[in-house]
Amino acid sequence: MTMIQVRNLMKSFGENHVLKDISIDIAEKEVVCIIGASGSGKSTFLRCLNRLEDITSGHVLIENVDITSKKTNINKVRQEVGMVFQHFNLFPHKSVIENIILGPMKARGVPKIEAEQQARELLGKVGLSEKEKAYPASLSGGQKQRVAIARSLAMNPKIMLFDEPTSALDPEMVGEVLQVMKQLAKEGMTMVVVTHEMGFAKEVADRVIYIDEGLIVEENEPLQLFNNPQNERTKAFLSKVLV
């Protein structure tokens, strides 16, 4: 089943055409990694998938619902599409568990006791059970990102979007976050991951997409794309990032 359909997506900031013409289908349970240089439009593309960026033209369908349509209740769609940010964006005035239960309680109307129970399960899953009452400021980067993942998962999303989830982390903390993401992939979550972690892409992705100057230059399964890139631009990019 197709979870995400993107058709002729274009996005401009004024005169700056960031995404030029992107079309892609992403299937249920598929893990897609998006790679590309900074400024290539890969983060913007991801942010168009839950309409954090308004779409200039084209269509994005999430489970056959066109989120570019004015009639679509975007808040409903976003409940099904989790997002994890480079800078975590935890709510600093709320404790870890309050961060996690906010979405289920306010957006879905889940009773507090139930939301807390689920939050504790999720904290166990990301290995942070003992941090329930801590505030974000007291957590390490890796811990923050794991809480952020738990917060997204609390909405029971069908799709998870990751926007460079390890780019702001100290190197020794990258592993713990990737571990959680691998686990998620294994459980069959549909994931779209913008990343610079080529190792992760190689190991976990079903498909890797190379975006440059607002266009999909090349897409393939990871082994093919990394070992045998067809396009010159892909080759040039990979020669820079794969040492």
Added chain:
Amino acid sequence: MEVIMKSLPYLFDGLQVTLKVFVIAIIIGFFLGLIVALLRLSPFFILRWIAKFFVDAIRGTPILVQLFFIYFGLNTLEFISLDRMTAGILTIAINAGAYYAEIMRAGIQSIDRGQDEAARSLGLTNVQSMKFVILPQAFRRMLPTFTNQAIISLKDTSLLSVIGIADLTQRGQVQIAATFKAFEIWIVVGVLYFIIIYLLSLLSSFLERRFKLS
């Protein structure tokens, strides 16, 4: 000394009026400020323009002129009849509201955009994100500036004596007229204002510390 002791009960009555005006005005001003701040951040040009006009008009004119306009000016209109207390409270509230609006707008805008994005990506509505994520953080950040403005508003209430509201300042004047002890009475009046304002700033730093803990 005896004069002071004798005037104190009258002055305390005035202090009560001052506090009453202040508390009511600051509450109205707070909500007025919040509404105006949200209008200024709204996507609709006309709402933003109205809010900006209001803020500019209030900030660009002396509060005494505003008081005279509301009490004497508006009251010449046939369908409006404001007693001095209402006019006084309204003036302080509107004036504070304009300044609060600017404080709140700046406070709201100072919150990282990622906070709203995180809230919205969970499926929260615009209003929910504002209520549960943005405003609680913005208010914490704004607390010192809030207190500052509240103190200014409290001091502004002394202007209401000119339209005959029997506040602390006006009672002081009356006591001086009766006793001719201008030096002593004005010191006492000043000390009473000072104590209230000092307590207010203590309350603010207490709240600030409490918020920091969490």
